[in-house]
Amino acid sequence: MFNWKHIDEVYIYDGTFFGLLSIVFDSYANLTIPIKMCTEDDYEHNILDKLTYIETDEEKSRRVFDGIVKNVSFSTMYTAYTAFLSGQKNKEISILKYLIAAFKTGPEINNMLSIDYVLETMKLRRNASFEAHRLKGLVKFRCVSDNQYYAPIHPDNNVIEIVGKHFVKRLPTQNFILHDKNRNISFVYDTKEFRVMDVPNSLEIPEYSEEEKLYQTLWKTFFKTIAIKERTNKKLQMQFMPKKYWKDLIEME
Amino acid sequence: MFQLGQTTQLIVGATPETDLKILRLSEGLYNKYKLKRVYYSAYIPVNNDENLPAASPPPLLRENRLYQADWLLRFYGFKSEELLNENHQNFNNLLDPKCDWALRNLDKFPIEINTADYFTLLRIPGIGVISAKRIIRARRTFNLNHDELKKLGVVMKRARYFITCGGKYYEHVKYFREGFITENLVSLERRNYKLPINHIQMSLFDLLTPSKEDRVKCLTGSI
Numbered sequence: 001m002f003n004w005k006h007i008d009e010v011y012i013y014d015g016t017f018f019g020l021l022s023i024v025f026d027s028y029a030n031l032t033i034p035i036k037m038c039t040e041d042d043y044e045h046n047i048l049d050k051l052t053y054i055e056t057d058e059e060k061s062r063r064v065f066d067g068i069v070k071n072v073s074f075s076t077m078y079t080a081y082t083a084f085l086s087g088q089k090n091k092e093i094s095i096l097k098y099l100i101a102a103f104k105t106g107p108e109i110n111n112m113l114s115i116d117y118v119l120e121t122m123k124l125r126r127n128a129s130f131e132a133h134r135l136k137g138l139v140k141f142r143c144v145s146d147n148q149y150y151a152p153i154h155p156d157n158n159v160i161e162i163v164g165k166h167f168v169k170r171l172p173t174q175n176f177i178l179h180d181k182n183r184n185i186s187f188v189y190d191t192k193e194f195r196v197m198d199v200p201n202s203l204e205i206p207e208y209s210e211e212e213k214l215y216q217t218l219w220k221t222f223f224k225t226i227a228i229k230e231r232t233n234k235k236l237q238m239q240f241m242p243k244k245y246w247k248d249l250i251e252m253e
Numbered sequence: 254m255f256q257l258g259q260t261t262q263l264i265v266g267a268t269p270e271t272d273l274k275i276l277r278l279s280e281g282l283y284n285k286y287k288l289k290r291v292y293y294s295a296y297i298p299v300n301n302d303e304n305l306p307a308a309s310p311p312p313l314l315r316e317n318r319l320y321q322a323d324w325l326l327r328f329y330g331f332k333s334e335e336l337l338n339e340n341h342q343n344f345n346n347l348l349d350p351k352c353d354w355a356l357r358n359l360d361k362f363p364i365e366i367n368t369a370d371y372f373t374l375l376r377i378p379g380i381g382v383i384s385a386k387r388i389i390r391a392r393r394t395f396n397l398n399h400d401e402l403k404k405l406g407v408v409m410k411r412a413r414y415f416i417t418c419g420g421k422y423y424e425h426v427k428y429f430r431e432g433f434i435t436e437n438l439v440s441l442e443r444r445n446y447k448l449p450i451n452h453i454q455m456s457l458f459d460l461l462t463p464s465k466e467d468r469v470k471c472l473t474g475s476i
Contacts, residue, residue: 108393111390111391111393111394112391112394113387113390113391113401113404113405114394114395114397114401114404119404119405228297230297230311231297
């Protein structure tokens, strides 16, 4: 549909969503698309690649953000942002093309599912938001000290903020920490405000109190008792509660 | 009549009702009483007593078929008399209710994906609520072909027998004929549900059981 100009370069950016938006700003006029885009850490050296280091320009990214929301639609921005949270590699190029195309076509872009990069962006979004939705039900908080709750998670996508905000609404009077062990970041809420921050490697979880252990046993007993032996359906259970999350579930230990 | 979402549960298999009766009952509950859900449970005896129905393996497949039909009533615009009637009082074990309906109404197919309305799309086996909505969205800008349908999430292994895209029938399907389609759909369903296969594996030697005289000949070496 557009005359994309695929250039033989690899963009190295800072890995933030605003970094991606400032590239949208620069690529918009000429429709230049790099062959690859990644962060410095993810980059695997290849002697043939021409590297271009991209500085995040807040002014440019702000203009792209406002432009999309004003001229296209908020849901387009939301789609791009949620897709960006995906843990898949090489997600950036699809989202970049999607956002540039959105400026040109307007809100219609979300209907053009037969274009491969639009469909790919939609898939990334669906994958990330579905995982967030699932985790909202699967997160199990443990009481680690007085009125302090802690829950480890291992999500494929970077959804800690979506999940965390859900629990801020749900449990506004509790102090809690969500810990994304795959990325080593945490979502900390202290009944007033929340923050997403890195976790020091030396983090130690204090041993559970007797009361907490009692509640864990109660929960496990409930889980076993409620099951109807004749109706066990492992395949269905694994559709709702995939095995990759089992290590964080008290009842599956 | 009711303010909140009311639900109910039917135990299936303890009494001799047919699927038709059960489905009519749930349709009535949905239409007249605005029930939110009807749940179906295969009967599993808790105690053994001579006054209770005899214990047999719980009819789980039947329960599954009822749920499939229940979804067709609530989200797909089907009516109970379309799915079952006095001649077909029970669901087909080998086919899901929607495929079964489609094969009995093959004159309504193949359906053109790029022009059919939403409720017609929903009647195609392999297309559900989500993929029907996606098709409607996607075809506003471009006409769709078979490959793109697959990308949109349509279950092509079922849908390909019942659709055309831009007038073209799926190229790897040889015939638009009932027997051919039924055979293919049944074999798909067998794989999903591990249904028993009723025929016996034939062996060459079943046909050629040697007679007593032949055995003697083998031993003595005479022809």
